[in-house]
Amino acid sequence: MQYLGLLAIILAAMQFIPSYEKSNPPVDPAKEIKAPKEVMKVFKRSCYDCHSNQTNWPWYSDVAPMKWVVRRDVIEGRKALNFSIWQEYSDEQKKELKKQIYRSVVIAMPLPQYLWLHPEAKLTKSQKDLIRNWASDGKGYIDVDIR
Ligand code: HEC
Numbered sequence: 001m002q003y004l005g006l007l008a009i010i011l012a013a014m015q016f017i018p019s020y021e022k023s024n025p026p027v028d029p030a031k032e033i034k035a036p037k038e039v040m041k042v043f044k045r046s047c048y049d050c051h052s053n054q055t056n057w058p059w060y061s062d063v064a065p066m067k068w069v070v071r072r073d074v075i076e077g078r079k080a081l082n083f084s085i086w087q088e089y090s091d092e093q094k095k096e097l098k099k100q101i102y103r104s105v106v107i108a109m110p111l112p113q114y115l116w117l118h119p120e121a122k123l124t125k126s127q128k129d130l131i132r133n134w135a136s137d138g139k140g141y142i143d144v145d146i147r
Contacts, residue, residue: 014064020071022061025053025084033086039134043083046110046121050077053084058117069113102135102142 035043049055050073060066081097089097105128110121123131129140136142 011064017064017068019064019067020075022057022067022071022074024055024057027053027084031085031087033083035134038130042123042127042131046123046127048083049118050074050110050114051081051083053078053082073111073114098135098137099142102132105131105135 033040033043043051055074058070061070081100086094105123110118110123115122132142133140
């Protein structure tokens with residue numbers, strides 16, 4: 001029994017450990033990515049929580065230890081790729097990001113810890129094809145370096 005008490009104290013104390021700021025910076029529709037409707041639907045459902053300024057923050061993004069993971073994923077995700085400011089990227093950056101998107105949708109994205117709680121965000125084979133087709137400008141194939 002005393003272990004439960006100790007656990008409660010530890011959990012309570014954890015809530016005071018500072019974490020990343022939780023924010024949704026303002027969105028300017030002119031800067032948002034423009035892609036065909038079907039492609040946007042996939043991005044919005046499966047990627048926007050971490051790769052846009054329109055994150056739907058879940059309740060556990062306020063509760064340690066979950067909030068450490070959730071907030072870090074969003075901060076790091078936006079840094080790597082932010083669909084809300086896509087038009088601010090240079091042509092070179094867009095090209096590189098499209099390559100990375102092409103590569104990431106096969107296994108890496110969305111992240112497993114996200115899929116665990118958002119199974120509906122998992123990409124089907126046809127959604128992966130759709131995104132890869134868009135990312136390769138309709139060619140369906142990109143010359144990508146395998147890392
Ligand atoms: C749970 C949050 C989360 C979701 C949802 C998510 N990502 Fe990410 N993504 C990240 C994080 C965090 C990084 C940066 C860390 C890293 O490099 O591994 C990242 C990095 C990336 C990168 C940069 C290159 C790379 O592979 O590191 C691309 C491209 C990407 N994501 C695409 C997507 C796409 C496309 C989707 C939707 C199908 C998606 N992500 C969904 C969190 C997420």
